[in-house]
Amino acid sequence: MQETATFSYTIDDRLETIFELRIALRRWLADVGLDREAVDDVALAAWEVCVNAVEHAVEPRGGVTLVASRTRVGVRIAVHDCGTWRERAAQRPGRGLGLRLATAVMDRVSILRDRPGTEVVMWRFTGGRA
């Protein structure tokens, strides 16, 4: 196994930047050997968490950073924003479903709020070669 492959991308609160992230992340996930379904699932989970971060964070101007790492056991996605999340802010119909969807398509999802901002860490253990 070579050194861990990583991918890093910073978005702001414009939707276009999340679209661009999704396209770049999909390409990277395929490059590191994930199969089609895993690419679709991980890209969806990343999208949902990034949309949430941009919509929830009180002050998203610091940007939202996604770091993806390919390890022997799978893919780890960490999304960090510098804002303080508003639990009930900006009630878009259907919100809340995003995190449920991300949890359903990933193998593990943790949300860490005990640091400046919020970090969501997700793992996908299966799919493709290591």
Next chain:
Amino acid sequence: MSRPVLVEIVGGLDLSTVWRWEAEVSKAASASRTVVVDLSRVDFVDSAGVHGLFRMLASLHAQGKRALVVAPHGGRVRRLLEILELQSLAWVCDTREEALDAHAA
């Protein structure tokens, strides 16, 4: 029995497009009692898209319309409906032909 009207959703069904597709389905519903929503060519669906689909189906139901959904096995929409355990919300078919047969039955 009126002829079913078809709406084919192509590309993304996500938070940037879902409002447009809801409007399309709503417009189509005024033309027939049965609406076939073909999602075979959807290549990206997110939570906003899934939620929008529920709203479309609920709205059709409330108007006394019949909704048939085409979402083939192995496709993204079917996968998300399955993992969220929501296939029972509508009559979900693999092909458009199957949907039209279901309409005729």
